[in-house]
Amino acid sequence: MSNNDLETIKQNVPDAWIPSLDSFIVKGSNAEIWDKDNNRYLDYVGGYAVLNTGHLNPRVVKNVEDQLKNYSHSCFAFAPHENAVKVAEQINKRYPIEEHTKTFLVNSGAEAIENATKIARYHTKRKNIIAFKGGFHGRTYLAMGLTGKDNPYKNGFGPFPEFIHHAEYPYAYRDVTDEMAIDSVNNILKNKVDIDDTAAFVVEIQLGEGGYIPSSVDFLEELKSIAIKNDILLIFDEVQTGFGRTGEMFGANTVGVTPDIATAAKGIAGGFPLAAVVGKSEIMDSIHEAGIGSTFGASPISCAAALGVLEVFDKDDLLNHTKKQATTMNESLNLLMNESPFIGDVRGYGTMLGVEIVEDQDSKKPGKEIALKIIDNCKNNGLLLVNCGLEGNVIRFMGPLTTPLDQVEEALDIFNKSVINI
Numbered sequence: 001m002s003n004n005d006l007e008t009i010k011q012n013v014p015d016a017w018i019p020s021l022d023s024f025i026v027k028g029s030n031a032e033i034w035d036k037d038n039n040r041y042l043d044y045v046g047g048y049a050v051l052n053t054g055h056l057n058p059r060v061v062k063n064v065e066d067q068l069k070n071y072s073h074s075c076f077a078f079a080p081h082e083n084a085v086k087v088a089e090q091i092n093k094r095y096p097i098e099e100h101t102k103t104f105l106v107n108s109g110a111e112a113i114e115n116a117t118k119i120a121r122y123h124t125k126r127k128n129i130i131a132f133k134g135g136f137h138g139r140t141y142l143a144m145g146l147t148g149k150d151n152p153y154k155n156g157f158g159p160f161p162e163f164i165h166h167a168e169y170p171y172a173y174r175d176v177t178d179e180m181a182i183d184s185v186n187n188i189l190k191n192k193v194d195i196d197d198t199a200a201f202v203v204e205i206q207l208g209e210g211g212y213i214p215s216s217v218d219f220l221e222e223l224k225s226i227a228i229k230n231d232i233l234l235i236f237d238e239v240q241t242g243f244g245r246t247g248e249m250f251g252a253n254t255v256g257v258t259p260d261i262a263t264a265a266k267g268i269a270g271g272f273p274l275a276a277v278v279g280k281s282e283i284m285d286s287i288h289e290a291g292i293g294s295t296f297g298a299s300p301i302s303c304a305a306a307l308g309v310l311e312v313f314d315k316d317d318l319l320n321h322t323k324k325q326a327t328t329m330n331e332s333l334n335l336l337m338n339e340s341p342f343i344g345d346v347r348g349y350g351t352m353l354g355v356e357i358v359e360d361q362d363s364k365k366p367g368k369e370i371a372l373k374i375i376d377n378c379k380n381n382g383l384l385l386v387n388c389g390l391e392g393n394v395i396r397f398m399g400p401l402t403t404p405l406d407q408v409e410e411a412l413d414i415f416n417k418s419v420i421n422i
């Protein structure tokens with residue numbers, strides 16, 4: 001980036017919002033992007049796990065162009081449009097909750113989780129919410145309150161909404177077992193809250209910002225059974241795990257455990273702002289008239305894009321391609337773990353893979369500086385990646401699910417070389 005460009009950014013946006021990539025992007029095509037200096041990158045950041053169907057997927061573009069010939073906005077609560085109902089219908093059909101479900105559409109992940117929690121409190125008439133350490137749910141106040149990662153999301157921004165408690169999330173590599181996590185939930189229910197005044201558990205099937213840590217099926221089943229026993233609702237935050245990321249349409253399909261309410265966002269509309277709350281109809285219908293809503297939620301353009309995304313899943317057999325990618329990525333990253341002392345763990349569902357970087361495999365000391373150096377090496381060789389985790393030492397792969405297999409291999413090759421040559 002030229003000094004002028006950087007200066008313009010610094011003059012106009014808050015310091016806390018200065019981008020990581022030091023170059024304006026000018027063009028994207030599926031898994032590739034180009035910057036102003038014509039550098040080409042494989043985009044394994046994917047707009048932060050948003051571009052599941054890639055940059056400018058033709059099916060998404062066509063639907064958006066068609067919609068733009070008709071109208072650009074209607075507030076759904078006043079003037080309904082078909083695109084929104086079709087998206088809701090498709091999510092109801094695809095989300096694996098057995099009971100009849102209904103879907104409410106909003107703009108962002110944070111807005112979805114806010115609404116899921118609002119609906120759970122309203123329906124149960126209870127106030128306590130139990131979320132998890134390491135969880136990330138967004139930047140609005142309730143979402144920050146639910147978030148279990150202080151730096152950089154919460155530090156200095158308090159006070160946060162009351163009646164939110166954080167339990168341990170299972171983390172096998174760091175010896176937090178499923179049993180310890182469940183004990184921690186039970187401890188909160190026994191000692192910190194009135195169990196009969198507890199509305200919901202809010203949990204990610206795999207931590208995203210918290211370090212790409214998958215929870216086990218056993219843990220989720222046990223959590224669900226505690227929820228059922230105590231009339232507590234189970235909310236899955238599938239903002240990051242949804243839309244093919246875990247190898248199936250939703251994380252719930254992958255783990256075979258279903259919640260009462262789930263959120264989705266990120267990959268839902270190919271880069272257009274849209275998010276969803278899907279839940280059992282009995283719960284969703286308990287809210288009084290106009291008790292939930294959103295001016296821009298269910299934008300007809302975003303919904304047209306979302307219908308394009310669903311077409312990619314159906315007509316291009318995207319889940320099958322995703323599974324092939326996940327196998328290739330797992331094989332390569334696990335081989336690399338045998339070769340490099342800096343890789344402590346390779347984990348995750350589907351292509352939602354995280355590589356935990358350590359100073360050495362015996363001490364397991366988090367290696368944030370090494371991770372940042374690897375990321376920098378990758379960038380210099382044409383592969384974009386970012387880190388995550390409480391210690392910032394996990395490198396995560398968030399590339400499009402539509403990435404051709406030769407580009408998946410190219411990305412893995414760059415990653416391997418960047419790790420080996422560190």
Ligand SMILES: Cc1ncc(COP(=O)(O)O)c(C=O)c1O
Nearest residue numbers: 108109110136137138208239240
């Ligand atoms: C699991 C999860 N929930 C919620 C959010 C917040 O989504 P948004 O940034 O669209 O508000 C994110 C964003 O990364 C997320 O990963």
